[in-house]
Amino acid sequence: MTEWLSLFMEAATTIKEKTKTMFRSAQSGGMGEIGAGGDITHPIDTMAEEIVIRRLQDERIPCVLVSEEAGTRPLNGGGDDYVVLDPIDGTTNAVRHIPFYSTSIAHATGPHLSNVDAGLVMDLHNGTTFSAKKGEGARMNGVETTVSKTTEVEEAIISIELTHLGRVRNVARTLLPLMERSLKLRLLGSTALETAYVASGALDAFIDIRGLTRAVDLAAAAVIVREAGGFIVTPKGEKLDMMLTAPARTSFVASANRQLTAQIIELLKTASAET
Amino acid sequence: MTEWLSLFMEAATTIKEKTKTMFRSAQSGGMGEIGAGGDITHPIDTMAEEIVIRRLQDERIPCVLVSEEAGTRPLNGGGDDYVVLDPIDGTTNAVRHIPFYSTSIAHATGPHLSNVDAGLVMDLHNGTTFSAKKGEGARMNGVETTVSKTTEVEEAIISIELTHLGRVRNVARTLLPLMERSLKLRLLGSTALETAYVASGALDAFIDIRGLTRAVDLAAAAVIVREAGGFIVTPKGEKLDMMLTAPARTSFVASANRQLTAQIIELLKTASAET
Numbered sequence: 001m002t003e004w005l006s007l008f009m010e011a012a013t014t015i016k017e018k019t020k021t022m023f024r025s026a027q028s029g030g031m032g033e034i035g036a037g038g039d040i041t042h043p044i045d046t047m048a049e050e051i052v053i054r055r056l057q058d059e060r061i062p063c064v065l066v067s068e069e070a071g072t073r074p075l076n077g078g079g080d081d082y083v084v085l086d087p088i089d090g091t092t093n094a095v096r097h098i099p100f101y102s103t104s105i106a107h108a109t110g111p112h113l114s115n116v117d118a119g120l121v122m123d124l125h126n127g128t129t130f131s132a133k134k135g136e137g138a139r140m141n142g143v144e145t146t147v148s149k150t151t152e153v154e155e156a157i158i159s160i161e162l163t164h165l166g167r168v169r170n171v172a173r174t175l176l177p178l179m180e181r182s183l184k185l186r187l188l189g190s191t192a193l194e195t196a197y198v199a200s201g202a203l204d205a206f207i208d209i210r211g212l213t214r215a216v217d218l219a220a221a222a223v224i225v226r227e228a229g230g231f232i233v234t235p236k237g238e239k240l241d242m243m244l245t246a247p248a249r250t251s252f253v254a255s256a257n258r259q260l261t262a263q264i265i266e267l268l269k270t271a272s273a274e275t
Numbered sequence: 276m277t278e279w280l281s282l283f284m285e286a287a288t289t290i291k292e293k294t295k296t297m298f299r300s301a302q303s304g305g306m307g308e309i310g311a312g313g314d315i316t317h318p319i320d321t322m323a324e325e326i327v328i329r330r331l332q333d334e335r336i337p338c339v340l341v342s343e344e345a346g347t348r349p350l351n352g353g354g355d356d357y358v359v360l361d362p363i364d365g366t367t368n369a370v371r372h373i374p375f376y377s378t379s380i381a382h383a384t385g386p387h388l389s390n391v392d393a394g395l396v397m398d399l400h401n402g403t404t405f406s407a408k409k410g411e412g413a414r415m416n417g418v419e420t421t422v423s424k425t426t427e428v429e430e431a432i433i434s435i436e437l438t439h440l441g442r443v444r445n446v447a448r449t450l451l452p453l454m455e456r457s458l459k460l461r462l463l464g465s466t467a468l469e470t471a472y473v474a475s476g477a478l479d480a481f482i483d484i485r486g487l488t489r490a491v492d493l494a495a496a497a498v499i500v501r502e503a504g505g506f507i508v509t510p511k512g513e514k515l516d517m518m519l520t521a522p523a524r525t526s527f528v529a530s531a532n533r534q535l536t537a538q539i540i541e542l543l544k545t546a547s548a549e550t
Contacts, residue, residue: 092459096432096477099374099401100463126374126401157371166455172447180441184367187462188375202371 002061002081004107004118005131011055012103012122012129015048015087019094019124022047044094045069048087048103056083064111068216071246082108082115084219084244088124090190099125104192106219114241119220121196130196130224138228140200147230147256148201153178153263156204159186159194161212168210174271175209178264195221198254199228205255205264209235215248222254231255237265277336277356279382279393280406286330287378287397287404290323290362294369294399297322319369320344323362323378331358339386343491346521357383357390359494359519363399365465374400379467381494389516394495396471405471405499413503415475422505422531423476428453428538431479431531434461434469436487443485449546450484453539470496473529474503480530480539484510490523497529506530512540 022044049069056063056075063081065073075083083105088094090101106119117134130145132138138145150156158178165171179185186203188194191213197203199221222232222240234240235251242250253268255261297319324344331338337354341347343361350358358380363369365376381394392409405420407413413420425431433453440446454460461478463469466488472478474496497507497515509515510526517525528543530536 092432097475098461098463098472098477099398099403123374128374157367162454162460165451172451172454176440176447179437179447184464185437185462186373186464187460188373189459189461197373200372202373 005120005133007055007059008105008118008120009129009131011052012105012120014051015103016122016124016127018047018051019044019088023097042088042091042095045088045091049085052083052085052087052105066216066244066246068214068246080109082111082244084108084116084216086192086214086216089192089217093189094124098189100188100190100193101125102190102193104217104220106223108219108244111244112241113215113219113222113244115244116219116223119223121192121220121224123193130199130221132199132224132227134223134227136227138199138224145200145228147198147225147228148204150204150256151259153181153260153267154183156182156260157184157186158182159188159197159203159206161191161208161210162187164210164212168212171210174268175207177271178207178267181267191217192221195254196224198230198256199224201256204260205253207235207253207264209251209268211249211251213250213252214246215242215244215250216246218250218252219244225254229257231258231261233261233265235265235268237261277334280395280408282330282334283380283393283395284404284406286327287380287395289326290378291397291399291402293322293326294319294363298372317363317366317370320363320366324360327358327360327362327380341491341519341521343489343521355384357386357519359383359391359491361467361489361491364467364492368464369399373464375463375465375468376400377465377468379492379495381498383494383519386519387516388490388494388497388519390519391494391498394498396467396495396499398468405474405496407474407499407502409498409502411502413474413499420475420503422473422500422503423479425479425531426534428456428535428542429458431457431535432459432461433457434463434472434478434481436466436483436485437462439485439487443487446485449543450482452546453482453542456542466492467496470529471499473505473531474499476531479535480528482510482528482539484526484543486524486526488525488527489521490517490519490525491521493525493527494519500529504532506533506536508536508540510540510543512536
């Protein structure tokens with residue numbers, strides 16, 4: 001049986017080293033092309049994706065790869081194992097040398113987010129690694145980690161996504177009551193890493209109500225947050241599931257505990273009612 | 276004559292090392308107290324401030340220290356040299372282990388921002404250092420650095436401050452046109468470091484229209500941005516100056532070039548007119 005987390009750890013470590021080399025030789029910029037998920041693909045995304053593909057091919061692991069760049073692609077004959085990859089989550093940060101970008105890799109036993117049973121998110125700048133296996137808890141750098149105990153929005157540090165507001169209406173207005181009441185806000189630019197931060201208590205919540213989070217961003221971080229004791233729900237507070245495909249998009253709330261989740265959902269509702 | 280930048284570099288390096296030690300021994304949390312600037316003071320802020328004070332005392336440098344924690348304080352008899360310090364800018368990030376916090380130290384020949392003639396901002400997580408001496412250009416890790424060439428808001432990555440919106444009215448509404456038109460938004464949680472990022476082109480602009488930026492946050496980064504070819508103005512596009520005191524607060528726009536600055540100011544005006 002494949003040791004998915006060990007495999008992901010090795011692949012992510014290779015990506016981290018290669019990324020540093022590319023930055024030193026300054027080949028990371030240049031014109032990008034549109035990936036299967038609709039975003040601009042940079043050379044570093046392609047490089048990172050190839051590392052994972054090569055690894056899966058070398059080990060002759062039959063699986064379906066779902067990736068931001070390559071889309072859905074059977075490897076070694078395909079099968080029921082899904083590997084869900086965002087090779088570089090936070091490419092803009094990486095290209096601009098803002099030290100906050102990550103690799104996200106998950107394993108699923110089927111084509112839905114609810115089928116994910118293992119995930120790993122690695123900070124490619126400093127190597128901090130979040131991982132989880134379903135039923136076995138979440139880890140940060142190999143040590144068990146849990147969500148924060150913050151139950152009140154007034155004491156919470158919350159990351160929000162506000163990019164591409166020109167494409168999506170009423171996002172800022174809907175988030176306003178939450179923005180006004182939370183202790184501090186962040187917008188760091190790597191959904192996978194920010195969501196994983198909810199698992200370690202670095203953040204109390206991460207919220208994207210734009211409907212723009214990709215399955216490949218969320219797959220690994222979702223199992224990590226849930227295994228750390230946190231919640232991943234829709235902005236209406238319902239159970240979140242989605243297809244594991246490159247074009248799939250969703251809104252979601254990741255939050256440390258039931259009380260904080262309920263407060264966030266309530267504040268999002270208030271705003272919607274006023275729209 | 277005192278080599279201010281060398282002195283600041285040595286002090287910031289010591290703070291960086293001590294911060295790492297404190298994190299390892301996990302003494303960074305605990306109850307804070309209110310500093311001279313009004314924010315909660317954590318043990319790491321006090322530790323970092325003491326390093327700078329001790330250094331100035333050991334070298335018997337007569338100056339007036341203006342610091343977030345200690346307020347305004349003559350050292351070695353005081354005099355016309357001002358040392359403007361934010362020992363830890365981004366304390367929340369530091370305490371939460373979000374890898375984005377900095378030390379900011381500036382020298383001024385008088386009590387106003389316009390008197391600042393040298394400044395240094397060090398990323399305490401990874402050691403990246405921004406510095407400038409008036410008339411001699413800006414440097415990142417010792418190498419000359421300049422602002423980005425981005426002239427259009429649609430292509431710009433812009434950091435905005437949205438924390439404490441409960442205290443300040445209409446901030447989100449005023450920023451909305453800018454939020455909708457910019458390529459990407461960020462909110463990283465260390466004003467000094469984000470402003471310094473405008474000097475290196477990592478960000479195209481940083482904006483705080485809340486009136487909550489402190490002189491101690493801005494003193495070093497302002498001279499760094501200006502020396503890198505960038506602009507620091509009020510949200511109305513006017514020349515920015517302020518007293519160098521712990522309680523002093525301002526709004527400001529840091530931006531890569533004249534064209535981008537003009538566009539930002541125009542978008543902020545549009546919104547205000549609609550309020």
